Amino acid sequence: MNLSVLDEQKFHYCCQLLVQQSQQLKDGWCWETVTSSDEGYLKKIIVRTVVIGSRLMWNHESSRTSSSFHQKQEDQMCETENLNAEADGDDEDDGLCTFSESRSLVLQYEYHIVYSYSYSTPVLYFRAFSLEGRSVSLEDMWRSVHPSLRLSLQKNRLSTISLQEHPLLGQPFFMLHPCRTEEFMRPVLQDQLRPMNYVLVWLSVVGPLVGLDVPLKYSTQLHLPG
Amino acid sequence: GFASSSAADLKLQFAPFSSALEAGFWHQLTQKKLNDYRLDESPKCIKGYYYNGDPLGLPTRLTLEFSAFEVDGPTPAHCCPVTGTLFNTNTLDAFKTTDKKALLEKEAKEIWDAIQSGSAINDPSILCRFILLTFADLKKYHFYYWFCFPALCFPEGIKIVQPAAVLEQVFSAKQIAALQQAYDELCVKRGTTAVPYFLMKYTADTVQVAPLADWDAFVTDTKKVTIGVYDPCTLSQHPGWPLRNLLVLLANRWGSKLDIVEVLCFRDRTLQGNRSIQHSLIFHIKLPELPLNSACPKSVGWEKNSKGAMGPRMVNLSECMDPKRLAESSVDLNLKLMRWRLVPTLDLEKVVNTKCLLLGAGTLGCNVARTLMGWGVRHITFVDNAKISYSNPVRQPLYEFEDCLGGGKSKAMAAVERLSKIFPGVNAVGHNMSIPMPGHPVSFSQATLSQAQEDVEQLEKLISEHDVIFLLMDTRESRWLPTVIAASKRKLVVNAALGFDTFVVMRHGLKKPPATLSVSAGPDSSPSCSSASSSSSTPAGGAASFSGSSLFSNIPGHKLGCYFCNDVVAPGDSTRDRTLDQQCTVSRPGLAMIAGALAVEMMVSILQHSEGGYAVASSSDDRMNEPPTSLGLVPHQIRGFLSRFDNVLPASLAFDKCTACSATVLDHYEREGFSFLSKVFNSSHSFLEDLTGLTLLHQETQAAEVREESEQSKMGGENPSVGLEKSRAR
Numbered sequence: 043m044n045l046s047v048l049d050e051q052k053f054h055y056c057c058q059l060l061v062q063q064s065q066q067l068k069d070g071w072c073w074e075t076v077t078s079s080d081e082g083y084l085k086k087i088i089v090r091t092v093v094i095g096s097r098l099m100w101n102h103e104s105s106r107t108s109s110s111f112h113q114k115q116e117d118q119m120c121e122t123e124n125l126n127a128e129a130d131g132d133d134e135d136d137g138l139c140t141f142s143e144s145r146s147l148v149l150q151y152e153y154h155i156v157y158s159y160s161y162s163t164p165v166l167y168f169r170a171f172s173l174e175g176r177s178v179s180l181e182d183m184w185r186s187v188h189p190s191l192r193l194s195l196q197k198n199r200l201s202t203i204s205l206q207e208h209p210l211l212g213q214p215f216f217m218l219h220p221c222r223t224e225e226f227m228r229p230v231l232q233d234q235l236r237p238m239n240y241v242l243v244w245l246s247v248v249g250p251l252v253g254l255d256v257p258l259k260y261s262t263q264l265h266l267p268g
Numbered sequence: 269g270f271a272s273s274s275a276a277d278l279k280l281q282f283a284p285f286s287s288a289l290e291a292g293f294w295h296q297l298t299q300k301k302l303n304d305y306r307l308d309e310s311p312k313c314i315k316g317y318y319y320n321g322d323p324l325g326l327p328t329r330l331t332l333e334f335s336a337f338e339v340d341g342p343t344p345a346h347c348c349p350v351t352g353t354l355f356n357t358n359t360l361d362a363f364k365t366t367d368k369k370a371l372l373e374k375e376a377k378e379i380w381d382a383i384q385s386g387s388a389i390n391d392p393s394i395l396c397r398f399i400l401l402t403f404a405d406l407k408k409y410h411f412y413y414w415f416c417f418p419a420l421c422f423p424e425g426i427k428i429v430q431p432a433a434v435l436e437q438v439f440s441a442k443q444i445a446a447l448q449q450a451y452d453e454l455c456v457k458r459g460t461t462a463v464p465y466f467l468m469k470y471t472a473d474t475v476q477v478a479p480l481a482d483w484d485a486f487v488t489d490t491k492k493v494t495i496g497v498y499d500p501c502t503l504s505q506h507p508g509w510p511l512r513n514l515l516v517l518l519a520n521r522w523g524s525k526l527d528i529v530e531v532l533c534f535r536d537r538t539l540q541g542n543r544s545i546q547h548s549l550i551f552h553i554k555l556p557e558l559p560l561n562s563a564c565p566k567s568v569g570w571e572k573n574s575k576g577a578m579g580p581r582m583v584n585l586s587e588c589m590d591p592k593r594l595a596e597s598s599v600d601l602n603l604k605l606m607r608w609r610l611v612p613t614l615d616l617e618k619v620v621n622t623k624c625l626l627l628g629a630g631t632l633g634c635n636v637a638r639t640l641m642g643w644g645v646r647h648i649t650f651v652d653n654a655k656i657s658y659s660n661p662v663r664q665p666l667y668e669f670e671d672c673l674g675g676g677k678s679k680a681m682a683a684v685e686r687l688s689k690i691f692p693g694v695n696a697v698g699h700n701m702s703i704p705m706p707g708h709p710v711s712f713s714q715a716t717l718s719q720a721q722e723d724v725e726q727l728e729k730l731i732s733e734h735d736v737i738f739l740l741m742d743t744r745e746s747r748w749l750p751t752v753i754a755a756s757k758r759k760l761v762v763n764a765a766l767g768f769d770t771f772v773v774m775r776h777g778l779k780k781p782p783a784t785l786s787v788s789a790g791p792d793s794s795p796s797c798s799s800a801s802s803s804s805s806t807p808a809g810g811a812a813s814f815s816g817s818s819l820f821s822n823i824p825g826h827k828l829g830c831y832f833c834n835d836v837v838a839p840g841d842s843t844r845d846r847t848l849d850q851q852c853t854v855s856r857p858g859l860a861m862i863a864g865a866l867a868v869e870m871m872v873s874i875l876q877h878s879e880g881g882y883a884v885a886s887s888s889d890d891r892m893n894e895p896p897t898s899l900g901l902v903p904h905q906i907r908g909f910l911s912r913f914d915n916v917l918p919a920s921l922a923f924d925k926c927t928a929c930s931a932t933v934l935d936h937y938e939r940e941g942f943s944f945l946s947k948v949f950n951s952s953h954s955f956l957e958d959l960t961g962l963t964l965l966h967q968e969t970q971a972a973e974v975r976e977e978s979e980q981s982k983m984g985g986e987n988p989s990v991g992l993e994k995s996r997a998r
């Protein structure tokens with residue numbers, strides 16, 4: 043048996059174990075099934091604040107093709123301005139905590155692990171969006187959260203990122219291309235002394251590239267049933 | 269802080285929910301609107317949730333995701349489900365004029381009724397609800413929305429008796445552990461991972477919790493009532509919104525028996541696998557009276573927008589939902605990846621913003637256009653006067669069978685149409701026009717003459733407006749006029765021509781700007797000098813006297829030859845004196861794709877060079893050296909031999925008697941304009957040969973010998989001349 047190749051059944055089993063561990067660690071991974079099929083994927087959502095100071099950086103490059111995230115936001119506010127006039131809902135509410143809004147932007151990051159039939163490996167899909175649900179361009183995301191990502195991608199050459207349609211949802215996601223997965227997973231999995239969860243090991247390698255940390259507790263928490 | 273202000277004045281304030289919508293929610297709403305709701309505006313039941321366990325600093329969110337429309341679907345772990353009502357209007361106007369106050373009051377009344385009837389005790393989820401008013405503009409992918417989280421108010425507010433403290437300052441470690449255990453057991457008992465509201469009582473060693481419905485049995489001492497709320501807020505002094513209506517319920521049901529109530533804002537987070545509830549808040553309030561059978565209290569809850577004003581929000585999702593925008597950003601992204609991953613110094617903007625004029629929309633034109641699209645070039649203009657014939661689609665990838673029907677569509681127009689279909693973001697224009705040619709008289713009538721003049725003017729205008737001119741025609745003499753105009757306007761020319769199994773792709777030498785011409789010296793760059801001493805000059809390609817390779821290395825861009833520099837005859841009517849099979853330039857089918865692709869790749873490499881068209885020509889010998897650009901070499905010519913699957917990179921000097929780019933020709937063109945050009949069109953090839961001094965040269969040299977010799981020597985890649993045209997003519 044070729045240990046470095048992951049079939050779908052094994053993928054599902056690994057995901058199941060990962061979800062079990064994640065539940066104990068409250069790490070947020072869950073298994074999502076797609077209605078009208080028995081296929082599914084692992085999903086995790088992380089909400090992070092992005093410091094406004096990085097706004098300027100977002101403007102720095104290719105301002106022509108992708109104007110700054112915030113500029114767009116402000117444009118949109120202008121468009122709703124004429125709707126603001128009639129605030130017919132509320133009177134003053136003294137029970138409302140009116141804290142001054144922190145100078146940060148909240149982004150929701152959504153990570154999916156999907157099985158690829160072509161590569162026989164897990165593939166990481168991800169996207170980020172504002173609380174309004176608007177997607178953040180990859181450039182903005184890289185600039186805001188992972189300035190080192192570009193470097194590490196260039197350095198490691200483990201993978202590449204492209205905009206792809208999610209195979210199960212049909213929505214645009216960024217995809218960490220699995221072209222070298224088999225290559226870097228092979229030595230890990232040929233280590234027969236310590237049986238490991240393929241998906242977990244893989245995730246601990248590729249996750250950090252896109253800001254997805256895998257707590258060390260996954261490996262110390264418990265040993266997998268043989 | 270609390271120390272400075274009088275505790276008596278302190279009123280409890282609640283952190284409002286911030287609506288949080290996942291992209292999937294808008295996708296799903298779009299699907300529902302298109303397939304299910306259509307014009308149905310009736311309220312729909314949807315579902316959101318709030319999470320307990322955020323790190324400090326995140327706003328309290330009510331999240332709606334993809335699954336919001338499956339009300340009975342599962343809720344993510346450690347989240348409390350919240351039921352809501354969706355009002356999706358058909359028009360922006362309906363969105364604006366919807367009576368928000370009435371919507372809120374209706375919802376508040378339902379909550380109040382559930383409190384009064386006591387049903388809220390058994391199912392407290394009614395206490396935390398939301399309204400979502402939306403309008404989806406699916407033409408623009410603009411979504412207008414306004415959330416409301418209805419809350420009933422005490423007229424005088426709620427007085428804080430003892431301000432919020434962190435649980436670990438109030439509870440012992442033992443009590444905290446007991447609380448955690450008791451809460452977990454309650455969750456297990458109720459088959460959930462989050463219980464939104466619960467009752468609690470404790471001693472120094474024990475903690476007990478129970479559902480609200482167990483009030484009568486559980487609450488034995490009304491002097492010391494502790495109420496627990498699963499609190500999504502992370503602020504250190506404020507509870508989140510879910511507590512708000514619970515306090516109304518307490519006041520209404522048990523207010524008469526209660527005075528001071530202890531509130532536990534249960535906060536439960538796990539970081540890096542380590543769980544903690546120590547940061548929960550605990551505080552005491554004085555519960556105001558809210559008698560049974562009183563009227564429904566005032567209600568609030570419409571969410572402020574991102575400006576902090578009372579108003580709706582709008583999100584523009586065209587970038588992630590409009591297929592055209594998606595295509596554009598994907599194309600951009602994939603190019604940027606090439607830069608990020610492989611060629612960090614690649615100047616993509618330069619490539620993408622280059623305006624390309626494609627003269628010829630046949631096999632070469634189609635393939636050049638497709639490769640330009642691959643590079644993200646947005647501005648592509650076609651010039652061709654041909655119509656699509658039945659033989660074209662199999663070799664010309666922008667056309668299909670349908671385009672040949674009814675006499676065939678214009679190639680230039682059909683090519684534009686197809687490019688826009690392949691990628692709507694392209695800015696493509698087509699011109700169905702002819703290019704006047706030497707030896708093809710235009711003086712039959714005033715009409716033909718003025719047509720020719722119009723065509724020349726149009727071509728001059730097009731060349732001025734573009735950055736790179738691609739010569740992709742199927743006759744050699746049609747390349748003459750654009751070569752002259754582009755040389756005069758100092759535009760970069762990339763020329764591709766096919767034989768049966770050979771091709772040439774070349775950049776024309778880019779003359780120095782006119783001002784510097786007069787000061788430069790040397791036989792090959794000074795027009796006055798070279799025309800005066802014609803006997804000493806040699807055709808760049810006529811290799812007889814140029815056997816040393818050093819002469820062909822390090823040629824700067826301004827000294828490089830054009831397509832016609834290697835010729836010892838002027839372009840004439842190549843279609844007239846030949847048999848049919850000679851006119852028909854059939855190539856191996858792969859050749860146009862190879863040459864078309866190379867033409868574009870050559871352009872990109874030139875653009876990446878700091879000196880652009882003035883870059884020194886790389887030769888085959890440079891293949892081992894440090895490349896001049898991030899993409900590699902910038903050759904003058906690529907000559908390919910499909911029979912050997914081989915390419916060579918010759919470079920050749922501009923020829924001072926060139927019938928297209930020599931100073932003599934350019935001078936005449938610049939001084940006399942169309943009157944000079946029409947002479948060329950109307951005359952035989954000897955006119956240009958006489959003008960440039962080629963005729964004289966013919967008398968001195970045996971041109972045929974030069975061609976034979978160079979044919980042999982080009983094998984070594986040293987001699988760049990000719991060869992190709994011979995095979996074309998065959």
Ligand SMILES: [Zn+2]
Nearest residue numbers: 830833926929
């Ligand atoms: Zn020339």
